[in-house]
Amino acid sequence: MSTPQDLMIVSMDVPSSPPVEPGDLSLALAGAEVIDLLGARAVTLDGERLVPGSGPAVSDHLLDQAASALVDQAPYESVEDWLWRRGRNLSSVYRGALRAAGLTAVSRPRWRPWAAGEPVLLDSAARREALDRWTSGEPVLSALASAAGIRGERTAAEVGDDAVATVLAAVHDAVEELQSVRQRKDIEKAAFDNIWRA
Known part of the structure; x- marks a missing residue:
């Protein structure tokens, strides 16, 4: 499995x-794609x-799509621009890929069998890995x-590769920017709601 697929499963x-x-997950998935492409020497x-x-x-279909989507003319694209462009709705793409690979199923609540259920992971070698x-x-x-906002119980070791560290820093910055945009919209919405209540 690729790093983006592992991240989606986690x-x-x-x-x-x-x-x-x-949105946070999509930005992290776009970063994960770059990291795997760096490892495959498909990008520097x-x-x-x-x-x-x-x-x-690249043998992975989605990573191959990512490699094909790289800007191939100077001055090329910054990591940050890539995250925003490639990351748009990327979590839905990877969720669909897991479903197409037979790694998920839809769970329907017994008390509402007509309702659309949530996808759940099936036991598989990919999930265990x-x-x-x-x-x-x-x-x-x-x-x-x-x-992406998934919290572990311990702090991971530092990443030794400078290129990978650059990508990870860009992902963290992009997620923080997206969270700031969300907070600003929430404040504006609350202010607008207060005007109508007055």
Whole structure:
């Protein structure tokens, strides 16, 4: 499994309070794609710019799509711009990929069988591998999960690779920016509601 798929599985399997926001998760998934593409040498970093590489073909369908979506002309795209562009609704894409691979099923409440149920993970080798990676405190997955709002019981070790650390920092910054936008909208909505109550 890829890092984004492992992150998606962890987001569905590890209880989180408050619940993980789809936007935060999507940004972290876009970062996870870059990290796997760096590992496959399908992309390199020039400062904070993503430069398509000439590494081996990526065997994962969604990572192959991500590699094809890279801007292939100078001045190239910054990691931050990639996160916002590629991350749009990416959590839905990965959730759909897990369903298409037969790794999830829909659970329907017994007292409301007509209601649309929530997807739940089935027992599978992919799920066990993702959770083993999570419980071992693997630094990259732990950092991405933390950025998405999934809380672990321990702090992960530092990431030694400078390029990966750059991507992780960009993910954290993008998630913080998105949370600030959400808070600002909540404040504006509350102010608007108060005007109508007055």
